Amino acid sequence: MITCTIAGSDSGGGAGIQADLKTFQELRVFGTSVITALTAQNTEGVHGIFPTTADFVQAQLKAVLQDFDVKAIKTGMLFSAEIIEAIVTLLKNTDIPLIVDPVMIAKGGASLLEQQATTALKEKLLPLATVCTPNIPEAEILTGYKIQTEKDIASAAHDLLSLGLKCVVIKGGHLNSKHATDTVFIRGVQPFKMKTERVDTKHTHGTGCTFSAAITAEMAKGRSIEAAIIEAKKYVQLAIRHPLNIGHGFGPTNHFAYHEQRGMCDVHVF
Numbered sequence: 001m002i003t004c005t006i007a008g009s010d011s012g013g014g015a016g017i018q019a020d021l022k023t024f025q026e027l028r029v030f031g032t033s034v035i036t037a038l039t040a041q042n043t044e045g046v047h048g049i050f051p052t053t054a055d056f057v058q059a060q061l062k063a064v065l066q067d068f069d070v071k072a073i074k075t076g077m078l079f080s081a082e083i084i085e086a087i088v089t090l091l092k093n094t095d096i097p098l099i100v101d102p103v104m105i106a107k108g109g110a111s112l113l114e115q116q117a118t119t120a121l122k123e124k125l126l127p128l129a130t131v132c133t134p135n136i137p138e139a140e141i142l143t144g145y146k147i148q149t150e151k152d153i154a155s156a157a158h159d160l161l162s163l164g165l166k167c168v169v170i171k172g173g174h175l176n177s178k179h180a181t182d183t184v185f186i187r188g189v190q191p192f193k194m195k196t197e198r199v200d201t202k203h204t205h206g207t208g209c210t211f212s213a214a215i216t217a218e219m220a221k222g223r224s225i226e227a228a229i230i231e232a233k234k235y236v237q238l239a240i241r242h243p244l245n246i247g248h249g250f251g252p253t254n255h256f257a258y259h260e261q262r263g264m265c266d267v268h269v270f
């Protein structure tokens, strides 16, 4: 099975293209990639960004799509409106499932999407997506209001689904709660929650990239959206629960853990 990630490179290997390709490999799908930007990054932060031109992003994506039977595509850091538009031009002619992780700001505070690109992300890319996986701050930017209650989460999902998406997962990593609970809204299906223990760790660099890449891998294998999302939650939970403890700052998750610790993870779905 072949997948594609359209995202930025993280020289530190914990997020972006590197996290996506590691996740694809661990979940036994073949990963191709389209690089939107290089970041000089490590566990202590983002030290520089060098974007790719929109034309060259398009050239990479064309090369991949012309040759490979890609079964699912994900997007991560897209950086600019020009890059988003270049991708949309090609993706609007395909029916490949598209998972959009609307990456905006790294946990350290660096901006990975120019402010004026939010409109292009929302109005041009999201209508093509099958699944979108915002964290709470991203959902707030996309909807334009604060998300504090269960009712706010449901309204945000409703507003995002109305853009044409099939599924929205509002991730709870940023909530100040005892558990890490994500809420899944799928058109025509009763919403459900996925709950795991919240791991007390600072090594959560790349959790969002890893989660969305795992959804992409599982969907490429032909699993239903529900099954893909639940398996992805297991994958990321194990990756957080068994950290590698590398680097001097906020370390990466452990992409090996899913195989090394198989069966040692409960996700409560309700």
Ligand SMILES: Nc1ncnc2c1ncn2[C@@H]1O[C@H](COP(=O)(O)OP(=O)(O)O)[C@@H](O)[C@H]1O
Residues within 6 Å of the ligand: 134, 135, 136, 171, 172, 173, 174, 180, 181, 182, 196, 197, 198, 199, 200, 201, 204, 206, 207, 208, 209, 211, 233, 236, 237, 240
């Ligand atoms: N400390 C943690 N313990 C357990 N799960 C976590 C923790 N932090 C994040 N997660 C989970 O990791 C996934 C990615 O969420 P999140 O960290 O919110 O994304 P992002 O990296 O986009 O901010 C979600 O399933 C979330 O619930």
Ligand SMILES: Cc1ncc(COP(=O)(O)OP(=O)(O)O)c(N)n1
Residues within 6 Å of the ligand: 007, 008, 009, 010, 015, 016, 017, 039, 041, 076, 077, 103, 105, 106, 107, 108, 112, 204, 205, 206, 207, 208, 209, 210
């Ligand atoms: C190149 C690149 N892409 C995405 C991110 C953000 O990754 P995320 O999974 O949201 O994790 P944090 O960086 O917020 O820990 C990134 N940092 N770099």
